[in-house]
Amino acid sequence: xxxxxxxxxxxxxxxxxxxxxARVFQAWANIEAKARWFVGPADWQVLERTxxxxxxxxxxxxxxxxxxxxxxxxxxxxxxxxxxxxxxxxDMHLDETHISVSLATVQLEPEGGGTRLILTEQGAxxxxxxxxxxxERGTRVLLEQLGAALARQAAGDR
Amino acid sequence: xxxxxxxxATFSLERSYDAxxxxxxGAWADPGRKRRWFAEGEGWQIDEFTADFKVGxxxxxxxxxxxxxxxxxxxxxxxIVPDERIIFAxxxxxxxxxxxxxxxxxxxxxxxxxGTKLVFTEQGAxxxxxxxxxxxxxxxxxxxxxxxxxLQS
Numbered sequence: 001x002x003x004x005x006x007x008x009x010x011x012x013x014x015x016x017x018x019x020x021x022a023r024v025f026q027a028w029a030n031i032e033a034k035a036r037w038f039v040g041p042a043d044w045q046v047l048e049r050t051x052x053x054x055x056x057x058x059x060x061x062x063x064x065x066x067x068x069x070x071x072x073x074x075x076x077x078x079x080x081x082x083x084x085x086x087x088x089x090x091d092m093h094l095d096e097t098h099i100s101v102s103l104a105t106v107q108l109e110p111e112g113g114g115t116r117l118i119l120t121e122q123g124a125x126x127x128x129x130x131x132x133x134x135x136e137r138g139t140r141v142l143l144e145q146l147g148a149a150l151a152r153q154a155a156g157d158r
Numbered sequence: 159x160x161x162x163x164x165x166x167a168t169f170s171l172e173r174s175y176d177a178x179x180x181x182x183x184g185a186w187a188d189p190g191r192k193r194r195w196f197a198e199g200e201g202w203q204i205d206e207f208t209a210d211f212k213v214g215x216x217x218x219x220x221x222x223x224x225x226x227x228x229x230x231x232x233x234x235x236x237x238i239v240p241d242e243r244i245i246f247a248x249x250x251x252x253x254x255x256x257x258x259x260x261x262x263x264x265x266x267x268x269x270x271x272x273g274t275k276l277v278f279t280e281q282g283a284x285x286x287x288x289x290x291x292x293x294x295x296x297x298x299x300x301x302x303x304x305x306x307x308x309l310q311s
Contacts, residue, residue, distance in 0.1 A: 004239055004242050004243055004265070006243065006245070006263050006265060006279070008168065008263070008279055008281060010166065010168070010281065056216075056232070074214075076234045076247060078247060078249050078259040079249065079256050079259050079283075079285065081162060084162050085162055085164070087164075087259040087283055089234065089236065089247030089259075089261055091236055091237070098237060101236040101237055101245045101247075101261060101263075102261070103247060103259065103260065103261040103281055103282075103283060105164050105166065105259075105283045107162075107164055120164070120166050120283070122166060122168065122261060122281035122282075122283075123261075123281075124245060124261065124263050124279075124281075126237070
């Protein structure tokens with residue numbers, strides 16, 4: 001019998017974007033908008049992307065890393081309050097190995113003319129997979145990419 | 159605009175049962191068995207209990223206490239290791255209001271000769287001030303007692 005374990009942890013990240021809550025929300029809700037920032041590193045290649053943005057709806061993002069490893073993100077939307085909040089649970093697989101299950105909460109608050117985004121992730125890391133903070137670092141990179149996508153969109157509007 | 163808030167919290171509960179891991183696991187995996195300790199009870203009216211116990215499967219229970227406001231539990235199974243572990247996400251809705259979204263990990267460990275230690279960990283997001291981790295922890299504590307009684311019968 002393989003050794004089974006679940007290590008629980010959580011982290012919170014905050015960013016302020018120079019874009020309205022409605023616009024930041026759309027960057028999560030719309031598949032084309034999300035595809036502009038919810039991507040892997042430069043040597044990563046998307047294999048499958050689906051998004052069914054409604055409570056109970058599912059999302060999948062599969063991609064191949066430069067190393068050849070295939071990462072799969074499978075999500076279920078649990079709570080959606082337009083322009084204010086998104087809660088989802090998700091699995092991560094590396095190839096066939098189920099490495100984690102997480103609950104993610106995204107809160108959007110108006111701040112000045114922009115938006116404060118607060119992302120909280122509560123997770124269970126499975127069977128000795130040692131995350132060593134890489135999920136938090138990876139999520140931080142995604143929020144930077146979201147900021148860059150919002151800035152590009154604003155520049156395109158001018 | 160309605161006030162929106164989220165309180166994140168985690169709690170853990172442990173129980174030892176005088177039953178093998180396979181039997182305790184089965185009390186969660188078998189919808190007929192789960193219904194008895196999870197949903198049924200004095201004063202509870204069950205309006206719906208539909209379970210699909212598989213990874214990615216969805217489960218819904220709707221119930222009321224003594225004709226009160228409708229309560230709904232929507233569960234999605236994320237991870238199932240037979241006789242060892244179940245991880246699911248669930249939301250609780252009272253009336254029209256979603257009060258929480260949570261991730262629950264249940265670990266079944268051999269305990270002594272033929273018993274099982276169950277470790278329940280919930281990581282929750284409690285929404286808009288409508289629920290508290292203390293009452294959630296108390297509710298699961300009662301459910302794990304009900305599970306113990308069901309295992310004895």
